[in-house]
Amino acid sequence: MKQLIEKHPLAIRWFHWVNFPVLSLMIWSGIWIYWANDVYRLGWGDTTLFKFFPKSFYEAFHVEYKLAKGMAWHFVLMWVFFLNGLLYVLYTIFSGEWRYLLPNRHSFKEAIQVMLHDLGLRKEPLPVRKFNGAQQIAYTSVVLMGLGSVLSGLAIYKPTQLAWLTSLLGGYEFARIIHFALTIGYVLFFIVHIAQVVRAGWNNFRAMVAGFEIVEVDPASHQVQAGPTALPAADASLSSK
Amino acid sequence: MTDESSTPTAAERTPEPLQSEAAVLAEARLRSRRAFIGLGLAGLAGIGGWGWLVSRPQDSGIAKPLRRVLDFNARLSSAYYKETRLAPEFARSRARNPRINGKVGLKSELDPVAWRLRVQDFATGNTQEFTLEDIKALPKIEMTTELKCIEGWSTVVHWGGARLSDFLARYPLAARPGTPQARAAYVGMRTPDDAYYVGLDMPSALHPQTLLCYEMNGMPLTAGHGAPLRLVTPLKYGTKHLKRIGTIAFSDTRPKDYWAEMGYDWDSGH
Numbered sequence: 001m002k003q004l005i006e007k008h009p010l011a012i013r014w015f016h017w018v019n020f021p022v023l024s025l026m027i028w029s030g031i032w033i034y035w036a037n038d039v040y041r042l043g044w045g046d047t048t049l050f051k052f053f054p055k056s057f058y059e060a061f062h063v064e065y066k067l068a069k070g071m072a073w074h075f076v077l078m079w080v081f082f083l084n085g086l087l088y089v090l091y092t093i094f095s096g097e098w099r100y101l102l103p104n105r106h107s108f109k110e111a112i113q114v115m116l117h118d119l120g121l122r123k124e125p126l127p128v129r130k131f132n133g134a135q136q137i138a139y140t141s142v143v144l145m146g147l148g149s150v151l152s153g154l155a156i157y158k159p160t161q162l163a164w165l166t167s168l169l170g171g172y173e174f175a176r177i178i179h180f181a182l183t184i185g186y187v188l189f190f191i192v193h194i195a196q197v198v199r200a201g202w203n204n205f206r207a208m209v210a211g212f213e214i215v216e217v218d219p220a221s222h223q224v225q226a227g228p229t230a231l232p233a234a235d236a237s238l239s240s241k
Numbered sequence: 242m243t244d245e246s247s248t249p250t251a252a253e254r255t256p257e258p259l260q261s262e263a264a265v266l267a268e269a270r271l272r273s274r275r276a277f278i279g280l281g282l283a284g285l286a287g288i289g290g291w292g293w294l295v296s297r298p299q300d301s302g303i304a305k306p307l308r309r310v311l312d313f314n315a316r317l318s319s320a321y322y323k324e325t326r327l328a329p330e331f332a333r334s335r336a337r338n339p340r341i342n343g344k345v346g347l348k349s350e351l352d353p354v355a356w357r358l359r360v361q362d363f364a365t366g367n368t369q370e371f372t373l374e375d376i377k378a379l380p381k382i383e384m385t386t387e388l389k390c391i392e393g394w395s396t397v398v399h400w401g402g403a404r405l406s407d408f409l410a411r412y413p414l415a416a417r418p419g420t421p422q423a424r425a426a427y428v429g430m431r432t433p434d435d436a437y438y439v440g441l442d443m444p445s446a447l448h449p450q451t452l453l454c455y456e457m458n459g460m461p462l463t464a465g466h467g468a469p470l471r472l473v474t475p476l477k478y479g480t481k482h483l484k485r486i487g488t489i490a491f492s493d494t495r496p497k498d499y500w501a502e503m504g505y506d507w508d509s510g511h
Contacts (some may be wrong), residue, residue, distance in 0.1 A: 037393030068504030076310040085446035145351045160328040160511040
């Protein structure tokens, strides 16, 4: 019997949908900045597997000669990115949502099971829960990456006033590499995230907009038979009965 | 996005009477419609806000609201600023010759013998002239710091010169009339042909690592690197390291700045 259960609180949905365009624009203005000294590549010695970024990419997206504009947008939107992220973390702490999001000692084993399942190598069904181990690791990592971006960003923004931070992150040039690598990390996260959202389907996607999910409930026992429950990870044993 | 929802709690797991499927689906339709319209409106508001922002009048190459935030950031970092925080210094063996990245202000020939540093007295407006020997007579400071270009690259360089703060202590030309202990709020520097010009806040100008520099990597400055005298300060991007100083003047309003007029942050502070 179909029932409606709450999944994502309103605040979390706002944080999510504010972050998406803001982070996108941070990456975009970041590319305008990066273009002015585009020295990173994947490769070794004289061998370059991939250059960040090929000239065709700059030309196709009109990236060239926008350093000043890029810096202006970057140093304005950084406030929105930072404040939205800070409010998100505070909200998850005080609302108790962190219980669903933080990995625990089972998460890593479960994450491997999820990966094998998603690659079609494991047949057993996944745990029926708000966030599985792979999600917990991914969503916690991406928040830590956000913190890393803020810190490495500050390290290259104020390398004299915050010289201790810049040194901690390996110096001015290495902090810039960290800042760039984290950005590539967001793009990879985004690709996997979109693929997983598409796989998970409409019910799951709608929850991040409207907040609820429709689940199948046994009318006799009121137990959720399919679809996630609101049980935190620590209560996984309860739901797997 | 428009509805209130609460965190799932233990209470929700206790059996309540189930709703009929028809009622559930009707509620789902209603809430979905509201939420997606809400998200759509929020998206439109975002796009509208962006459109408004970019349509604002320009202030030196960027939209005014962006400029205001850059200036806010500058005020915030100057509130945090402390003279005792020094840029890291490196082993001298790591020093390299930096790329010559701009020749604005250096295009005419310069006679090093005839060159004079012209400094305008803040109190009287009179101009005083100095030779390179006058600058070299001040205590010589050597430091190996990172020159950071606004483009994103950096080079460790060994600099030699006199502290601007020592110069201003020896020749109190920035002193305020009536209260000689107080100084003007800003320093402006220009090349002899006035083609390149930068502005500095006084605290950065007085920082112990801000030098009137005449040596690079142990050699007198070459023409391309700003002979006979240039500014070096690890508190600012390379854009502020004016080469071939012609004139120094003091003011209480921000002196004009070559790159700030082209959309860059005036402060460009580190």
